[in-house]
Amino acid sequence: MMTFKRAIVFAAIALSLFLILRSHHSGPNYHNANDLPKPKSVEDWVWKSQHPGEAPPVQPSQPKQTPSHSLDSGTIRKPKNQIPLQDLHAKPLKEQLEYQFPYDPLSKFPAYIWQTWKVSPSSGEFRSDFREPEASWTILHPTFVHEVISDDVAPHLMQHLYASVPEVLEAYNALPLPVLKADFFRYLILLARGGIYSDIDTTALKSATEWVPSSVSRSSYGMVVGIEADPDREDWADWYSRRIQFCQWTIQSKPGHPVLRDIVANITQETLKRKALGTLDKNTKNIVEFTGPAIWTDTVFKFFNDPEYFDMSTGTGNITFKEFTGMKSAKKVGDVVVLPITSFSPGVRQMGAGEDDDPMAFVKHHFEGSWKPESERHIGDTAH
Numbered sequence: 001m002m003t004f005k006r007a008i009v010f011a012a013i014a015l016s017l018f019l020i021l022r023s024h025h026s027g028p029n030y031h032n033a034n035d036l037p038k039p040k041s042v043e044d045w046v047w048k049s050q051h052p053g054e055a056p057p058v059q060p061s062q063p064k065q066t067p068s069h070s071l072d073s074g075t076i077r078k079p080k081n082q083i084p085l086q087d088l089h090a091k092p093l094k095e096q097l098e099y100q101f102p103y104d105p106l107s108k109f110p111a112y113i114w115q116t117w118k119v120s121p122s123s124g125e126f127r128s129d130f131r132e133p134e135a136s137w138t139i140l141h142p143t144f145v146h147e148v149i150s151d152d153v154a155p156h157l158m159q160h161l162y163a164s165v166p167e168v169l170e171a172y173n174a175l176p177l178p179v180l181k182a183d184f185f186r187y188l189i190l191l192a193r194g195g196i197y198s199d200i201d202t203t204a205l206k207s208a209t210e211w212v213p214s215s216v217s218r219s220s221y222g223m224v225v226g227i228e229a230d231p232d233r234e235d236w237a238d239w240y241s242r243r244i245q246f247c248q249w250t251i252q253s254k255p256g257h258p259v260l261r262d263i264v265a266n267i268t269q270e271t272l273k274r275k276a277l278g279t280l281d282k283n284t285k286n287i288v289e290f291t292g293p294a295i296w297t298d299t300v301f302k303f304f305n306d307p308e309y310f311d312m313s314t315g316t317g318n319i320t321f322k323e324f325t326g327m328k329s330a331k332k333v334g335d336v337v338v339l340p341i342t343s344f345s346p347g348v349r350q351m352g353a354g355e356d357d358d359p360m361a362f363v364k365h366h367f368e369g370s371w372k373p374e375s376e377r378h379i380g381d382t383a384h
Contacts, residue, residue: 089166094265096165101191103256105335106219109208110255112195113137113146116185118178120150133203133366140207148200151178154185161192168264171271175291176282183291186248187263194255202249203364205346211252211362212330212337222335223259224252225300226344226362228293230325230351241294244321247344248296249365258309259336263299267291304333326352329360 088096119125121134138146149157155173162168172188175181186197196208211224228247229240236243253260270290274280288294303309304319319333327340339362342354346361356364 088164093165093167093268094261097168097191097261097265098256100164101256101261103222103254103258103261105222105254107254109218109252110194111141111144112193113141113144114149114186114189114193114195114197115147115200116149116151116154116182117200118151120153121148123150130200133201133364136204137198140204144195149185149189151181154181158185158188162188167272168268171268171275174271174275174280176280177284177287179284179287180291183248183287184264184267186251187260187267190251190253190255191257191260191264192255194253194257196252197250198363199249199365201366203366204362205356205364206362208252208362211339211343216332216337220335221332221337222254222257224337224339226250226339227324227327227341228345230327230341232325232351241288242297242321244297244324245293246297246300246338247365248293250344250363258306259299259303262302263296266295266299300336303336310334328352 088099091099115134115137117126117130121131134148137144158169158172162172168188172181172184175184189195190197198204208224212218212221225246227244228249229242229245231240231243267290271280301319305312323333324331324338327338328342329340330343331338340360341348341351342358342360343362344365345353346356346358346364347353354361
């Protein structure tokens with residue numbers, strides 16, 4: 001017969017064995033973005049906005065943020081001290097964004113796919129010709145969280161992400177056209193959460209895990225962009241806004257990337273300036289310069305030539321379109337991987353782009369921007 005004292009001893013031994021076994025089975029190791037566990041959906045993030053007074057949502061777990069690295073010099077910036085909110089709002093907008101969304105170039109690419117449209121795919125009003133492109137992203141990225149943010153949900157999501165930066169929220173809400181909001185949305189969501197943004201009328205041809213060769217360390221780059229236009233002809237300016245133009249319909253990035261921080265700050269400041277002057281109207285004529293591929297291209301090139309991130313003393317001059325024209329394979333500049341025109345613009349049958357079955361063809365954009373004049377149909381699109 002077991003005595004009470006002996007029962008206590010056996011219970012203590014059993015508990016010790018349980019704790020030892022548990023410590024040796026602490027969960028899987030994740031080696032790339034495709035292996036990341038799925039975070040909770042965006043509906044959880046906007047719960048508080050849509051259900052005031054109820055319990056706040058639990059946000060998806062994010063990689064631990066560490067101080068950013070200067071890309072070429074190898075130096076590490078000092079960790080930022082905690083800043084009181086009133087002092088933070090007194091700082092320039094770019095510093096506010098850097099504080100709220102720090103960039104860790106060594107982190108993993110978040111396993112998100114972001115898209116936006118007027119309604120969600122579950123709605124009967126969702127366009128039938130968008131269903132196949134939208135589904136292609138889920139099929140090729142089964143372990144990613146794929147979110148299509150509707151126009152009704154987007155303002156709540158922006159409120160959740162940018163409540164601490166009210167200037168950005170004011171600018172987003174002030175934009176008078178859906179196409180402007182859709183343009184701004186892609187930069188905002190990638191800055192705050194990272195992952196992949198792609199327009200709703202874009203078909204995934206290959207998984208994002210194949211876009212950059214596996215021989216290139218994922219910790220050595222934080223953004224992937226593609227070339228939209230490489231018009232090697234004398235009259236290029238009649239058809240395109242820039243000699244080399246980076247597409248904005250598909251972008252991959254880690255959260256907090258300096259390029260995204262820069263473009264969000266610039267669009268915010270320009271929007272609020274126009275609002276104050278009363279010139280923020282519904283004219284679509286200069287969208288490519290305001291929120292579209294022209295300002296996106298300029299911002300990427302500005303980053304390539306920024307002495308804060310690159311040692312300019314060792315080069316022979318600024319990086320220009322000449323470094324990218326005629327590309328047939330990926331090129332890494334700092335922590336940005338630039339893909340050739342075939343990767344994000346296959347099948348355009350001009351500017352040296354390959355066909356959809358080319359090994360370097362990764363996504364297929366269908367150019368559904370019906371609001372554009374014909375001369376601008378290949379200068380980017382938001383499909384709104």
